[in-house]
Amino acid sequence: MPSTLPDGDPAPASGELPDSALSGLGERPFGFYVHVPFCVTRCGYCDFNTYTAAELGPGASHRDYADTVVEEIRLARRVLGQAHLPVETVFFGGGTPTLLPPEDLARILTAIDSEFGLRPDAEVTTEANPESVDPSYLDKLLHGGFNRISFGMQSAREHVLQVLDRRHTPGRAAQAVREAKEAGFEHVNLDLIYSTPGESDDDWRASLAAAIEAGPDHVSAYSLIVEDGTRLAARIKRGELPMPDDDVAADRYQIADEMLTGAGLHWYEVSNWAVSEAARCRHNLLYWTGGDWWAAGPGAHSHVGGTRWWNVKHPAAYAQRLASGASPAHAREVLSGDDREAERLMLELRLVSGYPVAEVAPAARTSVAGALGRGLLEPEAFRSGRMVLTLKGRLLADALIRDLLV
CATH class of the missing domain: 3.20.20.70 (Aldolase class I)
Incomplete structure (x- = not known):
């Protein structure tokens, strides 16, 4: 289904x-x-x-x-x-x-x-x-x-x-x-x-x-x-x-x-x-990288300025809503500042450009040091202030992100 x-x-x-x-x-x-x-x-x-x-x-x-x-x-x-x-x-x-x-x-x-x-x-x-x-x-x-x-x-x-x-x-x-x-x-x-x-x-x-x-x-x-x-x-x-x-x-x-x-x-x-x-x-x-997008179509998920919404799922319901002049949006959520920062870390750490070391929460600094010591982060990028995953880090990215979201 x-x-x-x-x-x-x-x-x-x-x-x-x-x-x-x-x-x-x-x-x-x-x-x-x-x-x-x-x-x-x-x-x-x-x-x-x-x-x-x-x-x-x-x-x-x-x-x-x-x-x-x-x-x-x-x-x-x-x-x-x-x-x-x-x-x-x-x-x-x-x-x-x-x-x-x-x-x-x-x-x-x-x-x-x-x-x-x-x-x-x-x-x-x-x-x-x-x-x-x-x-x-x-x-x-x-x-x-x-x-x-x-x-x-x-x-x-x-x-x-x-x-x-x-x-x-x-x-x-x-x-x-x-x-x-x-x-x-x-x-x-x-x-x-x-x-x-x-x-x-x-x-x-x-x-x-x-x-x-x-x-x-x-x-x-x-x-x-x-x-x-x-x-x-x-x-x-x-x-x-x-x-x-x-x-x-x-x-x-x-x-x-x-x-x-x-x-x-x-x-x-x-x-x-x-x-x-x-x-x-x-x-x-x-x-x-935190841009805005409108997603058209049944079940599609949009995001603008920290508000996320999603359309009704079935194409018939979607068509009916628009034919009546109504929005096809089914529900939405407004992300808190903490939610947006957590999502930013989750997404940017997966990129080759990485995530700023200085913006990691103080409570997660021990996890950052541990990741560097275990070879999950590129040392040269780290010295330049960025957390960039090594190949080993990419394999363990989900676990590392969980450690950093304290």
Whole structure:
């Protein structure tokens, strides 16, 4: 089943935000996320808010979706007022955004530009299933204003893809990268997943080698997480598949870092590698460095000035809210100053730029010294006043962050 929404305070039907959120609006980077919740089939590991045709039900359709999202973009302009908010990044995620016609994606992007204005150098990304695009589609995307594309490769081994319930053939992702580059996309990402049940070290090395050979300028690699309520979790519970092993995942991460670094892709966030600063995902960096973003679409989560809210989950309910002139927001929370600082530490410590040593809470200074002594932090960066993770530190980042959040 699609993911559930978190608890929170009721969101006003007007979408109005508190004064604290609007304070400083325009001084922070601003981006847009557009959620497209449609998939041909549901991958066994996925708990995202997505729907196949059989799950969608009445009241929502692919055909009308772009029009509905445009209505939320217009709502965003009304809620945020007349503040100058040129959009630095736009990211279409899902689901599979490229199940919509490229003209629909371009129409949504045009609405964002019309209401807010895109910066001349704006990064505009869409995720894509490798099987959902062809050269003609990619050409239309490029001419519609997109300049970055992210393909879900996951693995180059057929038996691993089968465990994940991925439907594309092993070589299709690499071919899609080549087609995107030939169409004129300067920035292309491949997503990989490691420590899938049944995957060997050799399988993982083969997937990395295939990704590198395809020539993207960015690679994301994530350890498989078994989410409750997914088909994969049910198979593991029945004993059909083993639970992924943390030690195996650590070994696979080290293999990834070795091979990607050797190929000229360098880490800039724990799970992300790029060939240059220009190739880094600016949209994700906006998330990780405390920017503002409006997220359109069912179940999408927005953040502006310390206020976070999330939309109703089902596409039919989402469409109904907007058709009646109401905000699709389901609930929200206003983060305290302490909450925002904790999130800042959690996110910035995962970046190659690190976190300022001087801003660590006094009660956590012993943990910082211990991390330095255990080789989790780069000594040279530390002497310059920054906490930057070593490779060992990246493997233990979650535990270190818990120690620092005292």
